Amino acid sequence: MKYISTRGRAPELSFEEVMLTGLASDGGLYVPAELPVYSTEEIASWANLSYPELAFKIIAPFVDGAIPDADLKVIIDDAYADFRHPAVAPVVQLGHNEWLLELFHGPTLAFKDFALQLLGRLLDYVLIKRDQKVVIMGATSGDTGSAAIEGCRRCENIDIFILHPHQRVSDVQRKQMTSVISPKVHNIAVEGNFDDCQEMVKQSFADQSFLPEGRQLVAVNSINWARIMAQIVYYFYAGLSVGAPHRKVSFSVPTGNFGDIYAGYLAKQMGLPVEQLVIATNRNDILHRFMSSNHYEKQQLEHTLSPSMDIMVSSNFERALFECHERDAAAVDSFMARSRSESLSIDDASFTRLREHFDSYAVSDQVTVDTIAQVFDESEYLLDPHSAIGVKAARECWRDRSVPMITLATAHPAKFPEAIIKSGQENEPALPHHMADLFEREERYTVLPKDLPQIQAFIDAQVVR
Numbered sequence: 001m002k003y004i005s006t007r008g009r010a011p012e013l014s015f016e017e018v019m020l021t022g023l024a025s026d027g028g029l030y031v032p033a034e035l036p037v038y039s040t041e042e043i044a045s046w047a048n049l050s051y052p053e054l055a056f057k058i059i060a061p062f063v064d065g066a067i068p069d070a071d072l073k074v075i076i077d078d079a080y081a082d083f084r085h086p087a088v089a090p091v092v093q094l095g096h097n098e099w100l101l102e103l104f105h106g107p108t109l110a111f112k113d114f115a116l117q118l119l120g121r122l123l124d125y126v127l128i129k130r131d132q133k134v135v136i137m138g139a140t141s142g143d144t145g146s147a148a149i150e151g152c153r154r155c156e157n158i159d160i161f162i163l164h165p166h167q168r169v170s171d172v173q174r175k176q177m178t179s180v181i182s183p184k185v186h187n188i189a190v191e192g193n194f195d196d197c198q199e200m201v202k203q204s205f206a207d208q209s210f211l212p213e214g215r216q217l218v219a220v221n222s223i224n225w226a227r228i229m230a231q232i233v234y235y236f237y238a239g240l241s242v243g244a245p246h247r248k249v250s251f252s253v254p255t256g257n258f259g260d261i262y263a264g265y266l267a268k269q270m271g272l273p274v275e276q277l278v279i280a281t282n283r284n285d286i287l288h289r290f291m292s293s294n295h296y297e298k299q300q301l302e303h304t305l306s307p308s309m310d311i312m313v314s315s316n317f318e319r320a321l322f323e324c325h326e327r328d329a330a331a332v333d334s335f336m337a338r339s340r341s342e343s344l345s346i347d348d349a350s351f352t353r354l355r356e357h358f359d360s361y362a363v364s365d366q367v368t369v370d371t372i373a374q375v376f377d378e379s380e381y382l383l384d385p386h387s388a389i390g391v392k393a394a395r396e397c398w399r400d401r402s403v404p405m406i407t408l409a410t411a412h413p414a415k416f417p418e419a420i421i422k423s424g425q426e427n428e429p430a431l432p433h434h435m436a437d438l439f440e441r442e443e444r445y446t447v448l449p450k451d452l453p454q455i456q457a458f459i460d461a462q463v464v465r
């Protein structure tokens with residue numbers, strides 16, 4: 001399978017190359033040149049597969065022989081072996097026809113483990129085969145950093161550097177990242193905000209000359225295609241659990257960068273009968289505003305109780321624009337070039353195509369905590385704030401109550417105690433057993449000023465030769 005850029009001016013790449021690249025050289029994002037499409041009978045035949053077995057079915061065509069099937073199976077089994085629930089992605093009932101897909105049973109308690117546990121192992125396999133060493137550099141506002149570190153901590157050929165804003169991530173999030181002690185794992189606490197971290201990572205990808213000879217940077221944010229690929233699996237798994245493909249299903253997805261919900265859109269294109277895909281956002285609602293009015297306009301970043309969705313622009317949205325413009329890369333290229341400076345609209349036909357697939361809803365902090373309280377009152381189920389936004393949006397946008405509605409529960413409530421206390425709970429939610437000692441673990445991180453040359457010099461000095 002070949003991968004093409006959404007802006008049409010970068011070379012086609014193989015799976016292996018796409019995984020080792022960040023942005024395409026034309027600034028675009030890579031997508032598969034074509035998708036495999038499955039019949040109802042074929043999807044129905046997967047109904048009894050375990051999560052790793054299903055993952056192999058979905059993922060193998062995208063990897064397309066870059067890794068022999070037997071090895072790919074081992075990698076996938078291993079990636080999901082550490083999840084603390086035997087179903088890996090259990091579907092639990094919240095109300096009549098209303099379901100939650102629990103995606104927080106991985107090692108760092110958020111859905112990003114689904115992609116990053118796999119990505120770390122895929123990278124390690126490919127790098128050993130190529131006898132190549134790389135450097136991962138990423139910025140995090142919390143969840144990506146810990147999931148990436150957990151996914152890559154045992155990789156032989158990867159040094160990983162994660163930048164987080166000093167004193168602006170939650171204690172649980174920081175501890176999860178900084179208590180992984182390894183000569184190849186480096187946490188940099190930057191004296192600045194998340195945007196500063198992100199910007200320095202971007203500049204480092206653009207000019208990698210600070211790295212030791214022969215090393216290149218690899219991206220672990222959701223612009224990396226392999227992350228999206230891994231996320232398609234749980235849409236099929238959840239759909240099959242509630243009766244698809246013999247009935248339709250709908251999904252509500254708490255999203256910021258559009259990565260997770262884009263995977264749901266792909267599952268639909270591949271044959272899963274999806275009725276509705278609901279984009280659930282917090283007050284950083286560029287996606288909801290665009291879906292409501294066909295105006296794409298950046299606004300000031302707001303800090304909310306659901307920090308993992310605090311974004312100003314949505315990087316994967318470009319992949320959706322590519323699809324609704326019927327893969328017209330020139331149209332995407334011109335939109336993205338103009339989006340830096342102005343508020344933008346797309347043509348009516350493309351907008352209509354986009355709206356055929358997506359509904360959207362934005363949820364304030366107050367409504368987020370109200371929803372946590374309401375659901376707890378109904379069923380004693382404690383939602384994390386991101387998942388609460390998903391449930392609220394699902395209830396508001398659900399058109400046909402005979403179609404099961406599945407909300408993606410993206411994090412464990414113990415990761416976000418502030419919202420839980422605000423919802424009226426007396427105590428902070430307990431961490432799961434295997435993490436009960438988190439706050440006693442040794443931490444290691446380096447505080448550095450918001451200064452790119454200093455940060456790059458640190459990376460150069462720390463990379464294991």
Ligand SMILES: *Cc1c(COP(=O)(O)O)cnc(C)c1O
Pocket residue numbers: 110111112143144222254255256257258259260261308309386410411
């Ligand atoms: C990252 C994250 C999201 C948003 O994911 P996208 O890739 O932006 O769709 C939602 N919830 C949690 C808990 C997250 O960590």
